[in-house]
Amino acid sequence: MVLDRIGSSVFTELIRAFNVHGTQVEEVWSLDTLEDLKPIYGLIFLFKWQGGNDSSRLHPDADLSIDENVYFAKQVIHNACATQAILSILLNCPMINLGTDLESFKDFTKEFDPDNKGLAMSNSELIRGVHNSFARSDPFMMDSSGSSSSEKEDIFHFISYVPIQGALYELDGLSAGPVNLGPCTEDNWLEKVRPVIEERMARYTSSEIRFNLLALIKNRDEVYRTRIQEIEGRLHHANDTNNSLELMQLRDEREDLLRQIEFERIKFKRYERENSLRKHNFIPFIYNMIRILAERGELQARIEYARKETTKRIRERRRE
Incomplete structure (x- = not known):
């Protein structure tokens, strides 16, 4: 593994x-x-x-x-x-x-x-x-x-x-x-x-x-939404008692939780893409790309360019 x-x-x-x-x-x-x-x-x-x-x-x-x-x-x-x-x-x-x-x-x-x-x-x-x-x-x-x-x-x-x-x-x-x-x-x-x-x-x-x-x-989305429901109930109570400080704190927490929910949504979208790419077989694409470059007579030049760039980066890292 x-x-x-x-x-x-x-x-x-x-x-x-x-x-x-x-x-x-x-x-x-x-x-x-x-x-x-x-x-x-x-x-x-x-x-x-x-x-x-x-x-x-x-x-x-x-x-x-x-x-x-x-x-x-x-x-x-x-x-x-x-x-x-x-x-x-x-x-x-x-x-x-x-x-x-x-x-x-x-x-x-x-x-x-x-x-x-x-x-x-x-x-x-x-x-x-x-x-x-x-x-x-x-x-x-x-x-x-x-x-x-x-x-x-x-x-x-x-x-x-x-x-x-x-x-x-x-x-x-x-x-x-x-x-x-x-x-x-x-x-x-x-x-x-x-x-x-x-x-x-x-x-x-x-x-x-x-x-x-x-x-x-x-699941974080469920945890955050459950907490938002609790906050909504406390907001009603704070509003009835005219507790401005508590209202502000609860509203700030609710906004933060909503941002966290959006972050989770974006993260799961990224997960889907990562796993899709992970499972995809790129070997046919790589093979055909190399074959086309060879047929065009460009493969050797690309290899030499890559070798020079690699050597250059190694030297730069050693100097750092």
């Missing part, structure tokens, strides 16, 4: 493709900002994979028993750790409306063991179709070893953190089981998960800084 392939836009569109509504994914730039994103249903942590560092080995003393309240599936799909990571949260959050298709899949497979849950995911037409729609060049294929297809390419892995029935779980499809990290509540689970993520980061050398943390949260 290459680092720059998966971000909040892809995860958000993945959720929509599963017909799950009322949620979205946001990138977390700092652990200090988690409180600003509440309610958070779960976190997804992306890190560089190193052989043998699955969750069960990193937490040798943790409880790996299969709790009936935890939906845990083994990863049997070679390059679908991102898809499995988001499913690990969706299928373990009763507050989320999964929609008919995903709810039916969960009900059908809930009594399966982790291996058969993983196999069911690989054979689900819904999950297979959604995964493949975001994997232009990567086939949806089985791989029992969990290894990469290329030793030279950096491999990145996704795991999930979810509060389930009063306990914090680390869900890693390559692990021997769901890792119970101890008791938590809906109010303090973010405090509990923070040192766990920090410890994950600390295991790497100072030269490895490629991490990414994403949060599955309630």
